[in-house]
Amino acid sequence: MKTIFVLFDSLVRNALECYGGSAVATPQFKRFAQRAVTFDNHYVGSLPCMPARRDLHTGRLNFLHRSWGALEPFDQSFSELLRSQGTYTHLISDHYHYWEDGGATYHNRYSSWEFIRGQEWDKWKAMVQPPLERFKQMYHPLQQPEGPNDGRLQTMVNREYMKSEADYCCPRTFQAGFDFLDANRDADNWLLHLECFDPHEPFAAPARFRERYPTGYTGPILDWPRYKRHEETALEVQELRANYAALLSMCDEYFGRLLDYMDRYDMWKDTTVVLSTDHGFLLAEHDWWGKNRMPFFNEIAHIPLVIAHPAFAAQAGQRRQALTQTTDLMPTLLDLHGMKPPATVEGHSLMPLLAQDMPLREAAIYGMFGAATNITDGRYTYFRYPHDMTRQDLYEYTLMPMHLKSMFAVADLAQAELARGFNFTQGVPLLKVPARRNAKGQPVGHTGQGSGYEDTTTVLFDLASDPAQLQPIRDAAVEARLLSQIGNLMAKNDAPPEAFLRLDLSVPAKSMRV
Structure with missing residues (x-):
């Protein structure tokens, strides 16, 4: 078996056309759903980013025992388990939290990995004397750093080095994925974990995507809401939502290029594609921006999951109502490669659900x-x-x-x-x-x-x-x-x-x- 596991960050379920969204054009996600099985009741486990990934790696909930942190010595990671039985696993990601203190043990569980630099406040580019006055004029007051440890200044520096579309992290991440596939698509028994930090904030996308969503806003760059109560003007809300829409459209297009690659090389016959996210995001719904501080409304907690498996091509376009969550991905990825999960795993393999809908759990x-x-x-x-x-x-x-x-x-x-x-x-x-x-x-x-x-x-x-x-x-x-x-x-x-x-x-x- 060959598996491509595509994980986006902050992929809002109700923004996707395959889940009923209409404000943002996402034809490629819709195209994928038409040849896959779509899960309608998929929920998060632990939040936010790295707690969700610990759930994903171990098939267990993180939030009852600790906060954000690394994989523990006793944790049984799906990637390391697959490696132990001969499956090659490769991580490609621009999700820089993997390389900070609180995520430092995840990427080394893979056979190999590639880090795409430059997202958010990744300490990528050095600028000893940044043009603070220019940045002050260039970016909205909401995005100005609030002290020496506020990573928004590092973000401004990083964005100075993203001039053309090819410089953005999402295109570079997918290109690294295509490079892996060019070298390895004819081999067998591998898992590619292709992970994009987008459409996580800041919602920065090339102009050709942003032009699709005009708002009439003429102020400084406003594409990064703070996790706080909604206090912005109606036009500022439109601008922030339009920038999220633009970034989501870029994710959709580059995901479509992966689908094109699968078509071109007839990979659907022997390769499973799994698409999901870690959590959603509030875009002023419930009068809140972001995640973490407020209650976990469904805009945050109810997330997309779509799976295309070659053995279940006859189920293309079907939907499942079973209640699933992030912890189910770990045993599913093991099952795809013929491996049983350890006894400590609380999640369930979703392979049986690809054949037909059935109850999986009463509650999550x-x-x-x-x-x-x-x-x-x-x-x-x-x-x-x-x-x-x-x-x-x-x-x-x-x-x-x-x-x-x-x-x-x-x-x-x-x-x-x-x-x-x-x-x-x-x-x-x-x-x-x-x-x-x-x-x-x-x-x-x-x-x-x-x-x-x-x-x-x-x-x-x-x-x-x-x-x-x-x-x-x-x-x-x-x-x-x-x-x-x-x-x-x-x-x-x-x-x-x-x-x-x-x-x-x-x-x-x-x-x-x-």
Whole structure:
């Protein structure tokens, strides 16, 4: 088997034509869905970027035990498992978080890898004396750096070196993918993980894509919203959304070039293509921009998944209603190459669903370390928050004490205890480190735009009558059922005692660990 796993970042499901979107032209994603199986109820697991990728690599939820961080020594990565049985795995990505402290153990799980430089605040180009006044005039005040550690200045420097379309990261990433295929398409038993940081912010795309979405805005460059409440003018909202649309259109075109390549070399007969994302993004819906700080509405949590497998070509264009999530990708990728998942995996292979739709799970929990624990059964979504976000106990369990862009502080590690391991740590004990807190006293998983939580009220939505999640409902029976399912799924994932206590749930006996 040959597998091409294409992962975009912040690919908004309802913006895609194959999921009913109409404001953005995405004919290539639609074209792919017409020859593949499309999953209509696919959800995130852990958020944001690297927690989602740990879910993806291990087939387990990350957010119940730790925040953003590296793969742990006891983690069983799909890529390393495939390598162990002779499948060649290759990562091509411009997702620079892999090369920061908090992602540093992922890319080395592959047989080989290639890093495309320059996205967002990747420390790519050096400029000792950047033209600060020119940048101040060139970019909207919303995008100006707010201190020496704000990576927006590095982004401005990087963008100075992206003059032509070929300089942009998405084209360079796909070109590296074509180079790999040129050299290896006739070989067998490989997996290419082709990952684009786009359409993650900043929403910078070449002019020919941006011209498709006129707004009338004439101010400085405005293509990077901050993760905050919506306060912009209507025209500024249009401009930001238009820039996202332009970037999504570029992703669509370059993904289409991959489809063209598959056609040209008749690769559909022996190659599986898997398309997905890590999470979505709020573009002023619910009066919020971004992710992390606000509740995980479906614009963030309900994500695309489309799979084309040569053995299921007869199912082309079909859709599946089974409830799936990111943790299912790991056992699916193993299954594609004839490998069974380890006993620690909680996800399910989706191979049987390619043949026909069938129930996979009753409910799925998802969330971010320190925020709500959320659940959906496909009909309802329920966001369960602690009564007081400042008084909850929360700990990071890790042997790789690294945050997004730094190691754990010595002062934090000085408070660490040695804790008994979990059912997935292969008998290995862990450091138990009190979670960092923000100025409000809320535990936080990593610094930056997602360093605090707001709108932290427990709410229930009925997706059948309110798919946009605009009107919370009260239904004690439904809430009790979903809360029971949260507890059962947390126990199944061997969540620590404090994960139950913060939600006012009883702690299972087996979770009473020291």
